Amino acid sequence: xxxxxxxxxxxxxxxxxxxxxxxxxxxxxxxxxxxxxxxxxxxxxxxxxxxxxxxxxxxxxxxxxxxxxxxxxxxxxxxxxxxxxxxxxxxxxxxxxxxxxxxxxxxxxxxxxxxxxxxxxxxxxxxxxxxxxxxxxxxxxxxxxxxxxxxxxxxxxxxxxxxxxxxxxxxxxxxxxxxxxxxxxxxxxxxxxxxxxxxxxxxxxxxxxxxxxxxxxxxxxxxxxxxxxxxxxxxxxxxxxxxxxxxxxxxxxxxxxxxxxxxxxxxxxxxxxxxxxxxxxxxxxxxxxxxxxxxxxxxxxxxxxxxxxxxxxxxxxxxxxxxxxxxxxxxxxxxxxxxxxxxxxxxxxxxxxxxxxxxxxxxxxxxxxxxxxxxxxxxxxxxxxxxxxxxxxxxxxxxxxxxxxxxxxxxxxxxxxxxxxxxxxxxxxxxxxxxxxxxxxxxxxxxxxxxxxxxxxxxxxxxxxxxxxxxxxxxxxxxxxxxxxxxxxxxxxxxxxxxxxxxxxxxxxxxxxxxxxxxxxxxxxxxxxxxxxxxxxxxxxxxxxxxxxxxxxxxxxxxxxxxxxxxxxxxxxxxxxxxxxxxxxxxxxxxxxxxxxxxxxxxxxxxx
Amino acid sequence: xxxxxxxxxxxxxxxxxxxxxxxxxxxxxxxxxxxxxxxxxxxxxxxxxxxxxxxxxxxxxxxxxxxxxxxxxxxxxxxxxxxxxxxxxxxxxxxxxxxxxxxxxxxxxxxxxxxxxxxxxxxxxxxxxxxxxxxxxxxxxxxxxxxxxxxxxxxxxxxxxxxxxxxxxxxxxxxxxxxxxxxxxxxxxxxxxxxxxxxxxxxxxxxxxxxxxxxxxxxxxxxxxxxxxx
Numbered sequence: 001x002x003x004x005x006x007x008x009x010x011x012x013x014x015x016x017x018x019x020x021x022x023x024x025x026x027x028x029x030x031x032x033x034x035x036x037x038x039x040x041x042x043x044x045x046x047x048x049x050x051x052x053x054x055x056x057x058x059x060x061x062x063x064x065x066x067x068x069x070x071x072x073x074x075x076x077x078x079x080x081x082x083x084x085x086x087x088x089x090x091x092x093x094x095x096x097x098x099x100x101x102x103x104x105x106x107x108x109x110x111x112x113x114x115x116x117x118x119x120x121x122x123x124x125x126x127x128x129x130x131x132x133x134x135x136x137x138x139x140x141x142x143x144x145x146x147x148x149x150x151x152x153x154x155x156x157x158x159x160x161x162x163x164x165x166x167x168x169x170x171x172x173x174x175x176x177x178x179x180x181x182x183x184x185x186x187x188x189x190x191x192x193x194x195x196x197x198x199x200x201x202x203x204x205x206x207x208x209x210x211x212x213x214x215x216x217x218x219x220x221x222x223x224x225x226x227x228x229x230x231x232x233x234x235x236x237x238x239x240x241x242x243x244x245x246x247x248x249x250x251x252x253x254x255x256x257x258x259x260x261x262x263x264x265x266x267x268x269x270x271x272x273x274x275x276x277x278x279x280x281x282x283x284x285x286x287x288x289x290x291x292x293x294x295x296x297x298x299x300x301x302x303x304x305x306x307x308x309x310x311x312x313x314x315x316x317x318x319x320x321x322x323x324x325x326x327x328x329x330x331x332x333x334x335x336x337x338x339x340x341x342x343x344x345x346x347x348x349x350x351x352x353x354x355x356x357x358x359x360x361x362x363x364x365x366x367x368x369x370x371x372x373x374x375x376x377x378x379x380x381x382x383x384x385x386x387x388x389x390x391x392x393x394x395x396x397x398x399x400x401x402x403x404x405x406x407x408x409x410x411x412x413x414x415x416x417x418x419x420x421x422x423x424x425x426x427x428x429x430x431x432x433x434x435x436x437x438x439x440x441x442x443x444x445x446x447x448x449x450x451x452x453x454x455x456x457x458x459x460x461x462x463x464x465x466x467x468x469x470x471x472x473x474x475x476x477x478x479x480x481x482x483x484x485x486x487x488x489x490x491x492x493x494x495x496x497x498x499x500x501x502x503x504x505x506x507x508x509x510x511x512x513x514x515x516x517x518x519x520x521x522x523x524x525x526x527x528x529x530x531x532x533x534x535x536x537x538x539x540x541x542x543x544x545x546x547x548x549x550x551x552x553x554x555x556x557x558x559x560x561x562x563x564x565x566x567x568x569x570x571x572x573x574x575x576x577x578x579x580x581x582x583x584x585x586x587x588x589x590x591x592x593x594x595x596x597x598x599x600x601x602x603x604x605x606x607x608x
Numbered sequence: 609x610x611x612x613x614x615x616x617x618x619x620x621x622x623x624x625x626x627x628x629x630x631x632x633x634x635x636x637x638x639x640x641x642x643x644x645x646x647x648x649x650x651x652x653x654x655x656x657x658x659x660x661x662x663x664x665x666x667x668x669x670x671x672x673x674x675x676x677x678x679x680x681x682x683x684x685x686x687x688x689x690x691x692x693x694x695x696x697x698x699x700x701x702x703x704x705x706x707x708x709x710x711x712x713x714x715x716x717x718x719x720x721x722x723x724x725x726x727x728x729x730x731x732x733x734x735x736x737x738x739x740x741x742x743x744x745x746x747x748x749x750x751x752x753x754x755x756x757x758x759x760x761x762x763x764x765x766x767x768x769x770x771x772x773x774x775x776x777x778x779x780x781x782x783x784x785x786x787x788x789x790x791x792x793x794x795x796x797x798x799x800x801x802x803x804x805x806x807x808x809x810x811x812x813x814x815x816x817x818x819x820x821x822x823x824x825x826x827x828x829x830x831x832x833x834x835x836x837x838x
Contacts, residue, residue, distance in 0.1 A: 023729055023745065030729030030743055032785030076728065076747045081655065082689065082708040086725045086747035 015281060019596050020554045023088060024052055025072040026064055026096075033062075034112060036073055039092050041589040043241055043560045044232050047118035050092045054110035061099070061110065069096045071114040072246070072254065075556055091556055093246035093254045095119060116244040117200055117255045121228035130193050132157035132170040144171075148186050148220040148234075152489040152525065154178040156185060160205075166192040167205065180216040183238035184209040187231065191257070194227050201247055201256035211259050212238055218489030218528065235259070239535040243560060262538060263607075265561035265585060270549060270602070271570045287552035287597065289573060293545045298471030298479045301540075303533030305464035305490025305525060311391040311457040312374045312498040313405075319349035319429055321362040327446060333436040347437060347445050350452045351429035355382050369428075371460070374496055380461040384427045387456035391493050392501035392520045399521065400501065403455040404430060408440055410449040417452070430454060455500055457493070464492040466530045468537045470606055484536050490525040544582055547574065547602040554591060555598040562586045564602050574604060582606050612699050613661060614640075626663045632699075640699035645669035648701065649676065650691045655705065658691050669694065687712040723810035724748075724755035727802045732818035740790040740820055742800050748783060755780040755804040759811065760788050765796035769817075780804065797821050 024034040034052040041048045050073055054061060074088030094116040102109045129144040138161065149155060156179050157172045169185040170193075172178035181189075184205065191202045217237050222230035235242055242259045272286040273279065324346045330336040332347055351358055356368030372378050389399040404417040419441075420433040430452070437445070444450035473479055495502055501520070564574050564584040574584040588601035614632050617624055627633035630648070631641040649665045652658030667674040674692065682688075692707040714720035727744040735741050742760060759774035776788045788802075800818045805811035 025729070029731045029733065030745065030785075032743065032745070032787075074729075076749055078750050081705075081750070083710040083722055084725050084750040084752045086728045086749045088728060 013280065013282075015279065017281060017553045020075070020556075020593075022073050022075050022091065022593060025074065027069055028072070029064070031065070034065075036593045037111065038593060039073065039591045041243070041560050043243055043587060044235070046588070048092065048094065048116035048244060049097070050094065050114045052112045052114070054112060065096065065099070065112060067096050067098070070094075070254065071096055071112075090246040090248060090254075092116070117257070118228055118244060120199070121195075121231070122226045124194050124227040126190065126194055126222050126225050126227055126230045129171040130163070130189070131173050132161055133173045136161055138163055138170060145221065145223040146230075147223065148181040148217050149489065150219060150221075152218050152491055152523075154180040156181040160185075164192060165197055166202075168192045181220070182209075182214050182216045183212040183234060183240065184214075186217055186220065186234045187212070187259070190222075190227060190230055190234070199253055200244075201253045203257070203259065208259060211261060212240060215531075218525075218532070219487045220489075221487075236539060237532065237535070239538060241561065260561060263563075263583065263585070265559070265563045267565045268558060268562040268586070269567060270564050270574065270600075271567045272573060273570055281552065283567070283570070285551050285553075285555065286549055286573075288550040289547055291545055291547045291573070294543060296471070296477050296544065297542060298469055298473055298477050299537070299540070299542055300467055300469045300473060300479050300481045301484050301533050301537045302481055303466045303468070303484040303486050303490075303529050303536070305486045305529050306492065307463050308375070308460045308492040308494070309388065309391065309457050310374045310460060311455070311493075311495045311501070311520075313453055313455040313500045314352050314369070314387075314428070314458075316350035316429065316452045316454060317353050317358060317366045318364050319351035319353075319358055320345040320347070322364055323362055329436075329442060335435050345431075347442075347450075348432040349424075349429060350432075350454075351424075351427060352387075354428050355384055371458070374458065374498060375460045375462065377462060385458055386425055387423055387428050387430075387454060387458065389457065390455055390499075390501065391457050391495050391522060392455075392499065392518065394518055397519070397521070400455075402430070403501070405453050405455070405500075406441065406444075407451040407453070408444040408449060411451050414453065423456075428458065464490055464526060464529055466526060466533055468530070468533045470537050470541055482540075484533055486529055486532055490529040490532070491523045492525065493521060493523045495520045495522060541605040543603045543605055545575070545604040547584070547600075547604070549600040549602055551598045551600070553598075554593065554596045556591060558586055558589050558598060558600060560586055560589060574602065579604075612640075612701060614699060626661075629663045629666045630695075631666075640697075642666075642669075642695065642699075643697050645694065645696045647671055647674060648693050648695060649674045650693070651680070652689050652691075653687070655689050655691075655708065658689055658708075660691075660693075664690075682711075682713050682717070684713055684715050684717050721810065722752035723812045724753055724804035724806055725751045726812045726814040726816065727758065727804060730800075730802050730816055730818045732798070732800050732820035734820055734822060735789075740793065740798060740822065742788045742790070742802065742818060743785065744787075744802050745785045746780065746783060746804055753806040753808075753810060756807040758786060758802060758804050761801045761803070762790075763799045765793060765798050765822075767797075767799075769799055769801055771801075793822055795822055 022036045024031045024036060033054055033056045035055055037051040037053050039050045050071065071094055072090055073092040075091045076086050077089050079085045079087035094114040096112055097115040097119050098113050100111045100113065126146050128140055128142040129146060130138060130140050133139050153175065155172055155175055157170045158177055158179050160167045160169045163170065168188050187208060188202065188205060215238050217234060220234060220237060222233060231242065239262055240259050241262050242257055244255050245258050247254055247256050270286055271283055273284045324343050332343060334340040352369045353359065353366055354369045359365060359368055368382050371380050387402060389401045390403060392400050394400060402423050404421055405414040406417040407414050419438055422431045422433045424431060441450060471477060564576065564586060566572055566574060566576050572578055575582065576584060582604050584602050584604040586600050587603050590599040592599060614626060614630050615637060617626055623633040627637065634641055646669055647667045648663055650658050650660050650662065651664050665674050665676050688711050690709050690711065691705055693702050693704065695701045712720040712722065725747060727746050730744045733741045733743065746755060757780055758778045760776040760778065761769050761771055762775040763769045778786055778788055798820050801814065801816065803811040803814055
């Protein structure tokens, strides 16, 4: 099934086309004093506006023309064809945004500028969260930041709820039962929760989902943004565009918001007959055209997500001066030695030595820790890090934390260390925190066979990354690299083979721990990051050529997003036939009612 | 590609009226016999109800007129819409409504000429000076006759509009905005209908009304007597 409609227009052999006019209605009432000067339509970043000139003998604006009054511009068409008739069809709907007055040698001119619903959305600020609490109680928490799928973790309610007459998904109170927000959910949440009902026609959920798909957003932070910017940010992640259109329905809101996927516009023809042919307004709708061709460049988008995190079991080394060692048991306890702080690290501080600061005397000479076997690459710096909780988790999905093991026989056997210890925050290491060291540890220390190892995770110096190019790489075309910081939503967390918990998932029993049901919170968002960067490359595709086209008559049928095509018999000024790797799209439509002409900005971009 | 209607019809329904008119009945629907193409006329009581499955008449591709069959009746007071579509030499029929005409039969069997277009943007406004202003404009878009004057009808607050006697007649002076002021009437709801008429008095029977509510006195602004804190 298709919703496509083919319209065939008969050839017009007349060269004279009557001038077209439009009528302005303010608050639903015909306003004879306002003359339409121009109507401009743009996509995201500009949207629609109309400029009208005030003509009256009195020179004073009437009361009904005020800021924020509704304005509708109608175009006359024959509604009784083939008989004669005149009826208006709405070509612009909006509100008066500002009134401009100019005093000059030509007298006083007053112009009224109206904007579509984008002006209203700009004035609404997004903050807080509507949360679906237990028993479907809904509560608005103002202090919460509006972040959808924060850090890539789901935080949407599991089921949509009826709120303010709309079926929308809210934030979940309990993240353990949450699901991921997808783009359609976010759009409906923003439009239904921050916009009073009945002001704007919002697409139904199934229609929106048919365009947006089930693609989820990642770490979408819109706190403090205007509602318009929040929608743009959300749609930017999903590769969508939106614009505001007047509705033809008599009932309901006068404007609607329309979403579409980029590059999926309808095809329209812009034709210019070959030289020497007889001019026909049916075959030529280009009066003037100028183009600017940019030098060809390839943009290579380097997407960067979070730093990669690896879990491994790390052997720890002594982190104290060996001269401070002693056999006095009482000396190394804070409760029995008032000057414990002088020897607080002896027997107690065990480090990874990732910077090499424990390599030279007076420390025991051990080489700086080499992370190559953990990170899988030698691209790391010997700088201070810290241990983070293990990625491996128990049967309830909770991290196993910092798993410290001790050996009393120089590494032949290992036992879980059951006494208190602290994880150091300024370097990779632990500190035994019990008041007095246990006897087994003390004796092994005196024997010189005491060893510790810790299973935890470490953040590497390498970020999750991917590369997408929008043109040839390695040829004569210059390549410009663009860094896309994808934020914290894209993660890479892996349990390496050097972790003792690697065997847990195969059901092994380690240190008398029953590992049945154990797992790992491993994540690899490489594919999602690639899709994110590809979308970004699509959205930011550089223009190969920019055209400014002017039609010989006022054409109202063009829309932003239309894909320009040409008749095979006419001039191929948009290279639509000669270059099948690029596409020309209308990005701006300006209807000039005084010049009776429509100006189009057409941009030719490479297909991605 | 969708199959032409004539192909299905002649193949499965045999020798139909459409088949005879298009010539496909000769080949039992297997072939399109009009190799030069043709023009096909259809009819309906409105543009939306033209029956494009019922061929009214067929003419050659270069014909400038189509003679309709004798059984097509024209009762007095009836209005019909006719559309003509072209078929190419392969039997593909265009799908436009570009060639269409409306025929209205008068009470005496003559072709009735429609009046000027209806007015556009009709509105009635209560002015500050107490007068009622009726505003409209006129578009001559494909009008059937030139307007000569514009007649304003009203109900004078009774609810029934008297279409026999206009309450005002405004001469038509081109494509511009028109207004008509009425002296302040007594309280009530007043309805106005505005129709353009040509020199012969033909007018488009538009029923679109402009309604204005007349109050004895305007609603007074609320006076703030004081501001306090809760």
